[in-house]
Amino acid sequence: MSERPFAGAAAQGWRSLPASAGEAARLAWRSAPGQLAGVGAATLAGGAVPVAMAWLTKSVLDRIVAPGPSGAVVGLAVGLACAGVVGAILPQLGQYLQGEADRRVGLRAQDELFGALERCAGLRRFEDPAFLDRLRLAQHSAQSPGQITGALLALARDSVTLAGFVVSLALISPLFTAVVLLSAIPALLVELRVSRRRADMMLRIEPAERWQFFYGGLLSSAEAAKEVRLFGLGPFLRGRMNAQLGAANAARRAMDRKELAAQGALTLLAAAVSGGGLIWLLAGAAQGRFTVGDVSIFVAAVAGVQSCLGGSVAATASAHRLLLLFGHYTAIIRSGPDLPEPAAPRALPPLRHGIELRDVWFRYSDDHPWVLRGVSLRVPHGCSVALVGRNGAGKSTLVKLLCRFYDPTRGAILWDGVDIRDVPAAELRARISAAFQDFVAYDFSAADNVAVGDLAAADAPARIEEAARRAGVHDVLAGLPQGYGTLLTRTFAATSAEEDPQAGVMLSGGQWQRVALARAFLRGDRDLMILDEPSAGLDAEAEHDIHTRLRELRRGGTTLLITHRLGAVRDADLIVGLADGRIVEQGDHDSLMEAGGPYARMFALQAAGYAASAPVDLP
Numbered sequence: 001m002s003e004r005p006f007a008g009a010a011a012q013g014w015r016s017l018p019a020s021a022g023e024a025a026r027l028a029w030r031s032a033p034g035q036l037a038g039v040g041a042a043t044l045a046g047g048a049v050p051v052a053m054a055w056l057t058k059s060v061l062d063r064i065v066a067p068g069p070s071g072a073v074v075g076l077a078v079g080l081a082c083a084g085v086v087g088a089i090l091p092q093l094g095q096y097l098q099g100e101a102d103r104r105v106g107l108r109a110q111d112e113l114f115g116a117l118e119r120c121a122g123l124r125r126f127e128d129p130a131f132l133d134r135l136r137l138a139q140h141s142a143q144s145p146g147q148i149t150g151a152l153l154a155l156a157r158d159s160v161t162l163a164g165f166v167v168s169l170a171l172i173s174p175l176f177t178a179v180v181l182l183s184a185i186p187a188l189l190v191e192l193r194v195s196r197r198r199a200d201m202m203l204r205i206e207p208a209e210r211w212q213f214f215y216g217g218l219l220s221s222a223e224a225a226k227e228v229r230l231f232g233l234g235p236f237l238r239g240r241m242n243a244q245l246g247a248a249n250a251a252r253r254a255m256d257r258k259e260l261a262a263q264g265a266l267t268l269l270a271a272a273v274s275g276g277g278l279i280w281l282l283a284g285a286a287q288g289r290f291t292v293g294d295v296s297i298f299v300a301a302v303a304g305v306q307s308c309l310g311g312s313v314a315a316t317a318s319a320h321r322l323l324l325l326f327g328h329y330t331a332i333i334r335s336g337p338d339l340p341e342p343a344a345p346r347a348l349p350p351l352r353h354g355i356e357l358r359d360v361w362f363r364y365s366d367d368h369p370w371v372l373r374g375v376s377l378r379v380p381h382g383c384s385v386a387l388v389g390r391n392g393a394g395k396s397t398l399v400k401l402l403c404r405f406y407d408p409t410r411g412a413i414l415w416d417g418v419d420i421r422d423v424p425a426a427e428l429r430a431r432i433s434a435a436f437q438d439f440v441a442y443d444f445s446a447a448d449n450v451a452v453g454d455l456a457a458a459d460a461p462a463r464i465e466e467a468a469r470r471a472g473v474h475d476v477l478a479g480l481p482q483g484y485g486t487l488l489t490r491t492f493a494a495t496s497a498e499e500d501p502q503a504g505v506m507l508s509g510g511q512w513q514r515v516a517l518a519r520a521f522l523r524g525d526r527d528l529m530i531l532d533e534p535s536a537g538l539d540a541e542a543e544h545d546i547h548t549r550l551r552e553l554r555r556g557g558t559t560l561l562i563t564h565r566l567g568a569v570r571d572a573d574l575i576v577g578l579a580d581g582r583i584v585e586q587g588d589h590d591s592l593m594e595a596g597g598p599y600a601r602m603f604a605l606q607a608a609g610y611a612a613s614a615p616v617d618l619p
């Protein structure tokens with residue numbers, strides 16, 4: 001499987017138009033069939049009204065100038081007025097139904113898009129810029145099916161009107177009708193070309209839009225506000241954000257200019273054709289070859305044909321552009337799994353013997369260096385294994401492979417002898433609990449922030465409190481203004497006086513770390529517990545407390561602990577030293593100290609740091 005299937009997205013887009021059209025039609029019809037049928041009926045009926053009005057006007061004019069009784073004129077005038085009313089109401093009705101259809105389609109499209117995203121079991125796609133560009137365009141085009149249907153119905157309406165006026169015009173001059181129709185062909189070709197280029201341009205400027213979004217986020221987020229202010233980064237970030245917008249605008253401007261030039265030329269052509277026709281008709285009317293009604297219907301028909309042709313061309317171009325953009329949505333919806341799915345999935349039994357990494361090699365892509373180089377390691381069931389090593393040694397990467405966020409580039413990971421690639425990723429993950437180094441602080445309530453560890457516990461406050469208690473954060477959460485119901489964010493805090501002004505609380509870094517641990521404890525019954533730097537943000541006392549609790553937890557369970565605080569791993573059953581993606585030593589604390597390798601040196605260094613402050617007598 002290609003590692004970057006979304007690279008070259010622009011080129012793929014053009015070939016997938018029929019697939020996009022099918023997907024758009026399916027989505028639109030399944031989301032809002034009644035509304036779309038209503039829009040169709042209103043649109044097609046609306047198309048017949050201008051032609052009916054033109055013929056009614058001609059008849060009225062011809063009756064007025066012709067000698068004879070005027071009774072029929074009144075009837076025709078009433079018909080004309082009714083047609084006017086219907087013509088005025090139908091677009092509004094169609095617009096309302098179209099709006100409702102757009103909302104329904106947008107909802108379903110969004111749901112299907114994010115459903116497809118959830119089917120990406122790994123992390124690679126989220127690190128692929130081409131995929132992220134497509135994803136943003138796909139989100140933009142989630143409303144497209146309704147709009148495409150609208151554009152196609154507008155095309156159908158204009159075609160109905162056009163057919164009526166073409167017949168009317170052909171009755172006066174078939175030759176002139178042919179000239180008017182032929183003059184529309186260049187417009188259609190130009191508009192299609194322009195719409196293709198515009199869709200292409202939108203994909204090209206997408207990275208600039210992502211950068212703008214990123215800079216805007218830094219300038220407006222609470223997390224970045226401290227550094228942005230202290231380091232005075234505001235003008236620098238604004239400058240970069242504006243530069244990205246400037247670059248995107250330059251591309252848009254160039255496109256607009258090309259479009260202006262093309263459309264200006266086409267408008268001149270249309271004006272020349274209709275002007276020439278009018279001169280010819282008036283000359284004929286002066287010679288008595290045409291009636292006043294003929295002049296009226298000719299003027300209405302030429303204007304109608306040209307406006308309908310213009311509308312049809314614009315609607316075609318719009319549907320074409322929307323379909324091209326919708327291609328990004330289709331590509332994501334139809335993209336295969338990012339991790340190969342097992343042809344014959346195997347069940348994953350509860351861990352009985354252990355997990356084995358067998359000669360595992362890994363790099364993040366072909367362009368990246370090797371991060372793991374032939375790692376072979378056994379994590380026996382019921383044992384606590386500690387992974388230690390310098391920054392960048394590959395410890396967290398190894399954990400990501402154990403969770404199957406990526407597959408090893410070479411080698412295999414076996415769970416009681418079963419290759420984890422032969423197991424559905426969700427089934428594997430259901431057997432793992434983890435507190436990641438870069439855990440997420442959700443803008444949820446305290447209870448929900450713990451419950452994300454196991455959503456089945458969302459309605460079981462006792463389980464949530466027990467997990468928080470084990471992580472040593474229960475007292476903090478229970479003491480918040482609304483207890484566990486307190487929002488752990490100011491972003492969505494109450495904004496009106498009626499709401500509780502105290503809602504929304506910020507926790508400290510260490511308190512958050514304990515919340516993340518509580519999540520892991522909530523699913524503490526799983527077969528494997530992974531703890532990646534669980535005490536990095538804690539004060540000395542809290543760290544001691546947490547490691548005592550973790551020691552309890554580790555007893556009897558299978559745990560993999562990553563930490564730089566070597567004092568916390570000395571009682572692990574197995575300590576594994578990683579350097580440059582290779583295992584350089586392993587054993588228990590005593591044997592590694594005896595061996596005098598990197599672990600012993602790091603341990604001695606850390607111990608010396610503490611020893612230097614040992615004379616301080618603590619109460």
Ligand SMILES: Nc1ncnc2c1ncn2[C@@H]1O[C@H](COP(=O)(O)OP(=O)(O)OP(=O)(O)O)[C@@H](O)[C@H]1O
Binds near residue numbers: 392
């Ligand atoms: N998503 C990624 N894409 C590309 N390279 C990555 C990615 N994540 C990590 N790396 C690289 O892989 C190497 C190992 O990173 P890893 O996070 O596994 O190290 P670590 O041992 O956990 O370090 P630390 O102790 O600092 O947490 C680093 O050189 C890092 O730059």
